[in-house]
Amino acid sequence: MYFFRVIFIASMLLIGTTQADELDDIEINFREQPRQLHSTVVSSTPKSLRYLSLKEFQASASELGYTSGQLINQLILLARLDLDAQVLVPGRLEQALEIIELLKIIARSDYEKAALYNLEGRYLGRVDQQYQQTVALNQQALEQLGEAEDKRSQLLRYVIYEDLGTVNLIAKQPIPSLNAYNLLRDTAYQLRNDYLIANAEAALGKYYNVNDQQTKSLQHYTEAFRLASRYNHPNQKALLQLNLAKLYRDMEQWDEALEFAHGAADAYKSMGSGSFLSHTMTVIAMVYANTGEWNKAIDYYLNAQQLDAELKNFIAQGLNFHNLGEAYFNLNDHQVALDYLFQANAIFKDRKSNHYLVYNEMLIAEVSQAMEDWPLTMQHATEALRLAKLLELPQEQIEALGYQTHAYKAQGQYQQALLSQEQSFQLQQELLEQERNTNSNVSSSAVTEQKLKLEVSQLRQEKLQQQDSLHTRNILLAITLGLSLLLLALATQQYKLRKRMAKINLAQKTKMQQEPITSLPGYLALLGSVSSTTKGLALLSLEDELNSDLTLGNSLAAPRLAQLAEDIAAITGAKVFLLRPGLFALTLTEETRPAQLYRQLSDWQFQGLAPKLALGYIPLPLLANPDVKLSPETLVETAQLALAGAISLQNNQGSYVGFSTLDFTPAAIFSAPLYLQLQKSIIRGLIRVETNGEKDKIHWPEVLQPSRSEHVSII
Structure with a gap:
């Protein structure tokens, strides 16, 4: 249904009957379904966009059944879509540039010229990171629009304010960015569109979060969510979840940050939005980095890096290399950290991204200082200082001077170290003076x-x-x-x-889910109970009870088995499931050893309250790699083999067998036929066996080689 709506909106744009509400729908669909809208617009656009004059273009439009204005509107929309991060069509940037060059020839009205300035600025910012030119061109676009109040001009003004706010935020120009975002919200209220108002509120939320005003940021995001709840637009919701994850990360509320980030990741996976999914994984990695879980952070950075490499998103790759460098630096693996940071440097230099390069140079200087490589520290501290001066970033200049001073001192160049310290002190004084002036003037x-x-x-x-x-x-x-x-x-x-x-x-x-004789939780209930919070799975065989349904009859066996299950739960604190008479399954939520669990059950046995027992036990998770999860059926069958081994010992006092894996044990050993694979892995030492009996006296069940391959479910 949504796809047909996209087609209808595109057709309205082409036939020239677009009304105000339909213009709103085009803008919303641009943000919600850019790839589908791009496909629809491309299908009705001339294959060749090479025209030498306005007259030639008008003649071509007439042949296609459009006016020149209708076809220009379509080309403007197509160029915007080509420059959108979610549209990953080969050659899209080249096509956008071709449309921009064509518009320079055919644009005549104020609206068309303003749209041209906006597209040109967006292209320079996105492709070449020339943010000053982006700001200048968008200012020209606003001047070209003048005081026009028609719906099309208002929507273009909305787009321009959004671009100005974003670019100034990237370039660390807080006042121009705030002004642009306030005008964005002002325009959204004039348009009376809840979706666009929510988008503007979210933009202000992002601004205040970047500028360390988290309380204001949360207020704006809350208002955005209130407005967004009136309709169902998954892309906007996912983006709000992503930005809230960043906000809670910066507020050091880690659980909330991970909750919103995983919600956004699930949404972007279902929508197939690789670039935003990569960004979300980076946010999750940063949360783990802030909590000192650097290995988890590295895993998510690498996942994001893989996605960015597939999408050829070079700037995002550079940022992930930078983050990986920081992570390995915090793990004291300085050489690996430098390897990643040099890769980031190469990308930032190639893309002329000085606003990212300055921080990467700074981190290289910091790592080099930790390695006491003073020439390398001096080289990159000097380059970071040069870039910070170029970008007019006084705080970053102070940090770079600190590394420079340290390197000078370490090399015995005390005069130069003193000069660096004096420069740093002077900058700090200037910052204090600027802060006083800002508080007294700008706020009022x-x-x-x-x-x-x-x-x-x-x-x-x-x-x-x-x-x-x-x-x-x-x-x-x-x-x-x-x-x-x-x-x-x-x-x-x-x-x-x-x-x-x-x-x-x-x-x-x-x-x-109940066992039929006793109505206790049975096998299906056991499978549903195994989760990420389960720390251990055990199978318990009580020899004298294995045929109690036959020796006592169901009427006597059922209450006896129910009492045994209740006693086992009271002793161990585990959830207890009855698989068949005399065979119980236990799931534990606290880590334990098979010997400890066996001791608890043995004490109960020696009090004369239970028959002879055999215990099979596996800890959870069974594999060291948290990203590989075994199905509950596989885990239960693994515990069955452990129990079979325990029963084979035939110890009058009872016996237990526990399994555990090594850190490098592969998931492939848990494939069908499972018993055969596990027994081979025990022989190879990939699975440790723990027992109170003699290991060499364990008789494992004999398993025949299957005639065809089967596969176990690995989630």
Whole structure:
């Protein structure tokens, strides 16, 4: 349904009957379904975009059945889509540049020229990171639009403010960025579109988070979520989850950060958005880095790096190399850290990304200082200082001077070290003076003015919305009331039916998971109980009870088995499942050793409360690699082999056998036929066996080689 809506919107753009609401829908679909919209627009665009004059272009448009204005609108939209990060079509950047060059020939109206300036600025910023030119071209676009208030011009103004806010934020220009984002929200309220308002609120949330004002950031993200809850647009929701993950990360609320980040990752996986999925994995890695779990951080950085390499997202690759360098530096693996940082340096230099390069040079200097490689420290501290001066970043200049000073001292160049210290002190004094001036002037002028302007605009929009609502309320009231009564009757009937069916389904599901004789939780319940919180799985055989259903009859065996299950649970603190008479399964939520569990059960046995026992045990997770998960069926069958080994010892006092794996044990050993693979792995030493008996007296079950291969489920 959503796909047909995209096609309808694109067709409206082409046939020239686009109304205000349809323009809004195009903007929303651009952000929600850019790849589908791109495919639709490309299918109805001329294959060749090479025209030498406006007259030639107009003639071609006429042959296709369009006016020149309609076809120009389509080309503007196509160029925007080509420059979108989610559109991964080969040759898209070349096509965008070709459209920009064509627009320089055919653009005539103020709107078309403004759109051209915006596209040219976006291209320079995205492809060459020439952010100053991006800002200048977008300012030209605003001047070209002037005071135009038609819907198309307002939407273009919205796009321009968003680009200005983002570019100034990247270039660390906080005041211009805040002004642009406030004007973005002002324009969104003029457009009266909840989706675009939520997008503007989220942009302000991002701004305040980047500038260490987390309380304000959370307020804006909360408002964005409130507005976004009125509709279902998965891309916007995923982006809000991603940004909230960053916010909670910066607020050092790690659990919330991981919750929102994993929610965003799941959404981007389902949407097939590789670039945003990579970014989300980087956020998860940063959370682990902030909590000192550097190995987990490295795993997620490497996953993000693999995605970025496939997408040929060079800047993202450079950032991941930088982050990997930082991680290995914190693990004191300095040489590996430098290897990654030099790879990041090469990418940032090639892409002319000085705003990233300055921090990478700084980190190389820090790692070199830790290695006491003073020439290398001096080289990269000097380069970082040069870049920080070029980008007018005083705080970064101070840090670079610190590394430089340290290197000078270590090499006995005390005069140069003194000069570096003096420069650092002077910069610190200038920063303090600027901070005083900023607090006294900026807060009372530009920011206050923007805030008042925004509040007035919001009040005006709320008044207009109320007036519009009054015109239609009376007409719709009677219709709404009748429909509401009808829907209420239908909903009540459906609710009762669903409630009754839910009770039946729950009863059937519960019954299916029970052992038939005793109604205790059985095999299916055991499979559903094994989760990431389970720390151990054990199978317990009570020899005298194995045929109790035959020797005592069901009427006597059932209460006896139920009492035994209750006693076992009380002794071990485990969840207990009855697989068949005399055979119990235990799942434990705390780490334990098979000997400890066996001792608890043996003490119970020696009190005369239970028959002779045999115990098979495996710890969970069974493999060292947390990304490889074995199915519950495989884990139960592994514990069965351990129990079979324990029973074979035939010890009058009872026996146990426990399995554990080595760090390098591969997941492939848990393939069918499982018993055969496990026994081979025991012989090869990939699986440790722990028992209270003699290992060489264990008789493992004989397994025949299967006639065809089977595969175990590895999640």
